[in-house]
Amino acid sequence: MKRATFAVALALAAPWAQAGLLDQPMGTDQFAGCVQELAARTPGALRPLVRDDFLRIASAARYDDRVRQSMLVQAGEPTYWWDDLAMTTDEQRVAEGKQVLARAAETLQRIEARFGVPREVVVAIYGIETNYGPSGGRIPVLDAAISYACLRPCPNPAATCVSRERAYAAVRLLRDGKVVPEHYQGSWAAAFGRTQFVPDTYEQIAVDGDGDGVIDIVASEPDAWASTASHLQKRGGWSMGVPVYVEVRVPEAQRREFAPTAKSIRLPARSRKASDWAAQGWQAVGPNGELQPLQVAGDPELYPFLPVGLPGPAFLVSRNFQSIYRYNNSDRYVMEVAVLAHKLAGGPGIVTPWPTDDPGLSRAQVRELQQWLLERGHTKVVPDGVPGRNTRDAIEAERAKKGMPPGRRVGQRTMRELMQP
Ligand SMILES: [Ca+2]
Structure with missing residues (x-):
């Protein structure tokens, strides 16, 4: 029986399971064929899912081309650490996060005690993920999960993979009544x-x-916060009381090991106790840039993390930093959460300057820039604080008009130059 099912699946696979899936919107027949193949492969699901249950629920799914378009954008133009951090940890997000901490103090304290994860970290994830709101989008999860599984099929169709398991889980949550459908x-x-x-x-x-x-x-909100704390504790193994990171100065003799780099320097294999780093001459950077002795309560194991190498900010990070990767496996995401949490707890955020003479803009400044671009006739620009492709196109055009070097970004310095009458 199982063998026959697989033969059907392989026959169905032929017309669509090929390169170039992202080149154009997926057709109705192609999508239906993909749903049939996903159904045929349910016996290989990591968690039980009956083929008929899958088909009954998944037959309501529609292909959503926004998934394909977003997959293409994701592989788009490069962005800078200092732009992203400036927006994701700007004053507005810190102020709003502090309001959440204040208005829900009791609930957050209860969740912190239950899971052993600091409330500032939970609220930082809330702020980065959805800007303290109910949702990050309005695409039906079933449509998104199945469209994604069809656009990114398992490299080896006989073995399972994340995209297919996600589609199965999306179906099971409805089957089991574990989500509120609307x-x-x-x-x-x-x-x-x-x-x-x-x-x-x-x-x-x-x-x-x-x-x-x-x-x-x-x-x-309490369900979302508790779930996030549960994640960091269960998957990440969070250790209460251990700082996520310490901003540091690398001693002179070791600085050449950390040359400027496009890929972050992350060295978990070099974990050692804070006191060992201190003995090697590593120092902490204080809130005003002053150097301080590197002393961390409990003397935890730490390892170097340098987003862009030296010159630039340098950190010794803990296993708690590591555990945020389980939430989203991205250096920049983890740093954003860590820095926002640090600011929500009253810290200064990153103190050492980034290696640029044109630091990034806050979302309020991006909105101001977008408004200006709109007034200059770039009608596709939406003043939403998110510098997407239309904003970058307009920036490129305005930079050219002004005789500035070609480019698609604007920072603190170039924004002043650009907007000068
Ligand atoms: Ca509940």
Whole structure:
């Protein structure tokens, strides 16, 4: 029986499972064929899912081309650390995060005690993921998960992979009544809710934070926060009391090991106790840039992390930094969460300057720039604080008009130059 099912699947695979899937929108027949193949492969699902259950629920799914378009954009133009950090940890996001901490102090304290994860980290993830809102998007999760699985099929169709397992989990959550159907909407990558869980993670990690017996990470902030804390604790092995990072100065003799780099320098294999780093001459950077002795309570193991090499900010990071990677496996994401949490706890954020004479803009400044571009006739620009492709196109045009070097970004310095009458 199983053998026959696979023969059907392989026959169906032929017309669509090929290179160039992202070149054009997927046709209706192609999508239906993909759903049939996903159904045929349910016996290989990591968690049980009956073929008929899959088909019954997945037959309601529609192909959503926003998934394909977002996959293409993701592989788009390069961005800079100092631009992203300036926006994701700007004053507005810090102020709004502090309001959340104040208005929900009791709930957050209860969640912190239950899971042993600091409330500032939970709230930072909330702020980065959805800007302290209910959702990161309005694409039905079922559509997003199945479209994604069809656009990025498993490299080896006989073995399972993340995209297919995600589609199966998206179906099981509906089958099991574990999500509120009208709240089952999110991003193109099928992440949903206030702290953006993908279905496969949600299935295993999400918890009820407000005790009403229902898990709803869209409607309920406590559910979203508890689920995030649960994730960091279960998957990440969070250690309460250990700082996420310490900003440091690398001693002179070791600085040449950390040359400027396009890829971040992250050296977990070199973990050693804080006191060992101190003995080698590593020092902490204080809130005003002053050098301080490197002393960390409990003397935890730390390893070097340098986003862009030297010159530039340098950090010794802990296993808690590492555990944020389990939430989103991206150096920049992890640093953004870590820095926002640091600021929410009253810290200064990153003190050492980035190696640029043109630091990044806050979202308020981006909106101001976009408004100006709009007034200059770039009608596709939307003043939303997000410098997307239309904003970059307009920047490129305006830079050229002004006789500035070609470029598609604007920082503090170039914004003043550009907007000068
Ligand atoms: Ca609940």
